[in-house]
Structures are given as structure tokens and as C-alpha cells.
Amino acid sequence: MPPLRATLDRRDALRLIAAGAVASLASCQRPKERLVPQANQPDGEVPGNVRLYSTAITLSGYARGVTGRVVDGRPIKLEGLATHPASLGATDVFAEQAILDLYDPQRLRAPVGPDGLGDLDALRLALDRRLDRSDGRGLRLLTERVTSPTFLARVAELKRRFPAMRHVRYEAIDDDRALAGSALAHGRRLAMRPRLADVDVIVALDADPLGPGPEQVALARAWSEGRRARDRRTMLFVLEPSMTATGVMADRRAALHPAMIGDALRVLAGGLGAEAGDARLPASAAALLRTASARLKRAQGRAVLLVGRDQPAEVHALAAWVNARLAAPVDWIAPVDPDPTPHGEAIAGLMTEMTSGAVDTLMVMGGNPAYHVPGFAGALARVPLSISCGTLADETSARCRWTLPVSHELESVARRARGRRYRVGRAAAGPSALRHAFAHRAARPTCGAACAAVGP
Structure with missing residues (x-):
């Protein structure tokens, strides 16, 4: 095999470096737009404060x-x-x-309709045609999980105006199996909140309490404070299919296939007196479970068992039994999510209605179901009027007939447009777009972020 030779000599390399330097200087030129100072400075506002x-x-x-x-x-x-x-x-x-x-430059700035940049009057006309003298029988509102009392109050107002409409919420990463497992163990849906600051032994089976999620900061703080508060360090045993943040911090860790997590849990439950049967596990996992089981027995009242949210409901129910036998420091509380419908069941029911033609108007506020849910894009194509409300273009907005921009969670804007005063408040999940889409049917309409984005 002949030796490899570089096709770029030293002179060409220097030319490329010079060209790159020129390009970088050109990119730092003055923006091609008119910059004006703030003419009307708010009262009490000091520049640089x-x-x-x-x-x-x-x-x-x-x-x-x-x-x-x-x-x-x-x-x-x-x-x-x-x-x-x-x-x-x-x-x-x-x-x-x-x-x-x-500050994402790709944020949506104006409504987009079937023919490109849209006119809000055209959208209002389309809504009037479908919702005029209607009880909302074919209207569906799809959102992510909603716990905001303000947003839920807006939805309640919309339901009073359209009694037959349905609000469906869906979260791509849900807790359906965990809640179903608690229902098997306790007779009702409860959410488990471990008090990691009070434990000496933690066994995590396909669970990542220190990893990404709404409770990451609180759980990580409680775990670290618990380790610092006691003379002896908290022992953390982890069995998981792939490396997680919790696995990185573990004292003992072993890899285990997700389908075998239930077998590992039955081994631990058998050590506490349950008739769980035998299980064949890899040698590394079996050795870890023997040590963890001994530690759990010695740490009654100061040990907790955690299982991953993707495990079956039966596994979560058995884990609840184990924690009860250990007198684990956990709190069982009512779910914060007010909707008891399982996420998977909710989105499957909506897709059935969309496919059958029962939905003629769909508003998607937050989330990207066309990307997360198999088959949703095909069902969406059968809806005559679909509206996506969000801050960025995604797979769902690309398949909806209308796309409306909403304000960011950190935004609050007040401006005048087309002779009316439009208000845009904090809209974490897009209630301003909800007001915009339907409030024009009232005598004195108030628009949201979509109208404000158009400008005067």
C-alpha cells in the first residue's frame, strides 16, 4: 500500500486561514438595521440597574x-x-x-397559515365557520401536563362556552405505570415522594432520582445533605440498563436488562419474607443484591427502594410493599396533576376520534406529539382545522394548518396594535394563544401573543 500523501500544502493552508480571518471580520460588521435608543424610559428605570x-x-x-x-x-x-x-x-x-x-433567533414571530404568513382575520373567519352556534362537539384542546391554576381556569371558561369540547393532556415522559402501581398497592392513585435526607441505604432499580426531571434539584439536594449530616455515608446501590447520574454516584453498581428488573425486585422482596420465587440473574447483579438485601434489613426505617417509571405497574406495587416492610421514609401524596386519565390512554382516545372524523378543530398547545406519538401525524392529516401554538417550529406545527406564536415564560409585553390594546402576560403553556383563538367571539376581544407578534 503506497503511503498516504496530503493534498493540501502549506501555502494553501495559509490561504485558507487568511480567508477565514477575513470572513470572521466581515461577520462582525454593523447590523443592517436601524438602531434607536429607548425614547420612553419607564418611571424609576435607571440604565444599567x-x-x-x-x-x-x-x-x-x-x-x-x-x-x-x-x-x-x-x-x-x-x-x-x-x-x-x-x-x-x-x-x-x-x-x-x-x-x-x-433569545432564540428561530422563535416564531408571526402566524403562519396554509398559504404562508397568515392573516389573523382569516383564522377568525375559519373559527367562526366551525364554532358559530356550536357547543364545541368537534373541538379538542391538546396540551402537555397542566398544573397551573390560571391556565386551568382559562380552560374551564372555554368549556363553559363550548360544553361539548374536550381537553386532552399528554406528556411524552409520563408516570402512568407508577400511579397504576400505587393504585394496586394502596387502592388509589398516589405519588411517592422519598425523603432522601433521612435514609442510610438507597436501592435504585432502573431509577434515576438524581437525574433529569422536575424533582432533580430537590432530590439531589436532599441526598447530598443526608450524606453530609451523618457520620457514615449513605450507601447507594444501583441496578440499571445504562449509565445514569445516579449510577455515577453509586457505591455499588451493576448493569441489568430492563426486563430483569422485576426479577431483581423479587429477590429483594423474598429476602424480606415475600413468596417471590426464584430468579436467574447475572453474577454481578446477584452479588450486588445479596449485599443490598443485608444492608436493607439492618437499616429498617432508614432505607428506601426506588424503581424506574418505565417498569410495569406490578413492579411498582411490589416496590410499595417492600418500602412498607422497611418502614421507608417516603410520603404518599395525591397527584398534583388534576387529570386522572392515563397519558397513553388519553392520546390514544384522541387519535381514534381524529381518525374517525369526530374532531373538526384541534388546537395543540405545547409539546410535539407528531414527533413523540407514532401515528399522530397521520391522524392529524384528517382534521380539517388544526392549530399549533408554540414558540418554535417543530414536526407538529409543520403538519398543522395554522401555527401561532406564543409568549415565552419570561416575557410580559404591552403594546397597541390596530387601534386596540393587546396584552401578553406570562404564558408558560400558551394561555395567551388560547385567549387569542377564541376571545374574538366576545364583544370586547383581547388578544394574546399571536396578535402582538404581528405588530401594528
């Missing part, structure tokens, strides 16, 4: 308190709100990137 505002951002439908650092009316940094139980003065990667989402 830093203000702190307490607010909240959502993840999977749950609010987490943050403190926004604002300079000249522009948020530049989010920090955790120390008095909020879900943040405790700290942030995670999702809170940090919320600022980047706010």
Missing part, C-alpha cells in the same frame, strides 16, 4: 421557582429561588437553557 424578580418556569408541567436577573428590562440570568421547594436556590440544565430559548 440590575433588578431581581421571583418567577417560575415549568418542566413536564410542574413549576419550579427561579429568580430572574434583569438588566434594562432584559433577563440575562436565572438562579434558583431559595424559598421554593422544587429549586431550593439551585438550578438545573433546563433552567439554565430557558434564557437561551428566550
Whole structure:
């Protein structure tokens, strides 16, 4: 085989470096737009002054308190709100990137209709044709998980106007199996909240309490404080199919296929007196379980067992039994999500209605079901009028007939447009777009972010 020779000599390389330098200088030129100073400065506003505002951002439908650092009316940094139980003065990667989402240059700026940039009058006309003198029988509102009392009150107002409409919520990463397991164990749906600050032994089976999620900050803080508060460190045993943040921090970890997590749990339950039968496990997993079982027995009242949300309901029910035998420091509370319908069942029922033609108007507010749910894009094509409300274009908005921009969670705008005063409030899940789409049927309409985005 002949030796490989470089096709780029030194002279060409220097030319490319010079060309790159010229291009970088050209990209730093003055923007081709007119820059004007702020003419009407708000009362009490001092240029360069830093203000702190307490607010909240959502993840999977749950609010987490943050403190926004604002300079000249522009948020530049989010920090955790120390008095909020879900943040405790700290942030995670999702809170940090919320600022980047706010200034994302690809954010939607104007409504988009079937023929390109849309006219809101055309959308209002289309809604009037379908909803005039209608009880909302063919109207569906699809959102992500909603726990905001303000947004739920808006939905209730909409249901009073259209009694036959349905609100469907769907979350791509749900807790259906965990809640079903608690129903098997306790007779009703309950959510488990472990008190990791009070435990000496943690056994995590396909669970990642220290990983991404709405409770990551609170659980990680409780776990770290528990390790610092006691003389002996908290023992963490982890069995999981792939590496997680919890697995990285484990004292003992072994890899195990997800389908064998139930077998591992039966081994632990058998050690506590349950008739669980035998299970064949890899040698590494079996050795870890022997040590973990001995530790659990010695740490009665100070040990907890956690299983992953994707495990079957029967596994969650058995885990609840194990925690009861251990007198584990856990709290069982009513779910914060007010909708008891399982997420998978809710989206499957909606897709059946869409396919059968029972839905003639669908408004999607948040989420990207065309990407997450197999078959949703095909069902969406059968809906005559579909409206997507969001901040960015995605697979769902590309398949909807109309796309409306909504305000970011950190935005609050007041402006005049077309002779009327339009208000845009904090719209975490897009209630401003909800007001916009349907409020024009009232005598004195007030629009939301979609109208404000069009401009005068």
C-alpha cells in the first residue's frame, strides 16, 4: 500500500486561514438595521440597574421557582429561588437553557397559515365557520401536563362556552405505570415522594432520582445533605440498563436488562419474607443484591427502594410493599396533576376520534406529539382545522394548518396594535394563544401573543 500523501500544502493552508480571518471580520460588521435608543424610559428605570424578580418556569408541567436577573428590562440570568421547594436556590440544565430559548433567533414571530404568513382575520373567519352556534362537539384542546391554576381556569371558561369540547393532556415522559402501581398497592392513585435526607441505604432499580426531571434539584439536594449530616455515608446501590447520574454516584453498581428488573425486585422482596420465587440473574447483579438485601434489613426505617417509571405497574406495587416492610421514609401524596386519565390512554382516545372524523378543530398547545406519538401525524392529516401554538417550529406545527406564536415564560409585553390594546402576560403553556383563538367571539376581544407578534 503506497503511503498516504496530503493534498493540501502549506501555502494553501495559509490561504485558507487568511480567508477565514477575513470572513470572521466581515461577520462582525454593523447590523443592517436601524438602531434607536429607548425614547420612553419607564418611571424609576435607571440604565444599567440590575433588578431581581421571583418567577417560575415549568418542566413536564410542574413549576419550579427561579429568580430572574434583569438588566434594562432584559433577563440575562436565572438562579434558583431559595424559598421554593422544587429549586431550593439551585438550578438545573433546563433552567439554565430557558434564557437561551428566550433569545432564540428561530422563535416564531408571526402566524403562519396554509398559504404562508397568515392573516389573523382569516383564522377568525375559519373559527367562526366551525364554532358559530356550536357547543364545541368537534373541538379538542391538546396540551402537555397542566398544573397551573390560571391556565386551568382559562380552560374551564372555554368549556363553559363550548360544553361539548374536550381537553386532552399528554406528556411524552409520563408516570402512568407508577400511579397504576400505587393504585394496586394502596387502592388509589398516589405519588411517592422519598425523603432522601433521612435514609442510610438507597436501592435504585432502573431509577434515576438524581437525574433529569422536575424533582432533580430537590432530590439531589436532599441526598447530598443526608450524606453530609451523618457520620457514615449513605450507601447507594444501583441496578440499571445504562449509565445514569445516579449510577455515577453509586457505591455499588451493576448493569441489568430492563426486563430483569422485576426479577431483581423479587429477590429483594423474598429476602424480606415475600413468596417471590426464584430468579436467574447475572453474577454481578446477584452479588450486588445479596449485599443490598443485608444492608436493607439492618437499616429498617432508614432505607428506601426506588424503581424506574418505565417498569410495569406490578413492579411498582411490589416496590410499595417492600418500602412498607422497611418502614421507608417516603410520603404518599395525591397527584398534583388534576387529570386522572392515563397519558397513553388519553392520546390514544384522541387519535381514534381524529381518525374517525369526530374532531373538526384541534388546537395543540405545547409539546410535539407528531414527533413523540407514532401515528399522530397521520391522524392529524384528517382534521380539517388544526392549530399549533408554540414558540418554535417543530414536526407538529409543520403538519398543522395554522401555527401561532406564543409568549415565552419570561416575557410580559404591552403594546397597541390596530387601534386596540393587546396584552401578553406570562404564558408558560400558551394561555395567551388560547385567549387569542377564541376571545374574538366576545364583544370586547383581547388578544394574546399571536396578535402582538404581528405588530401594528
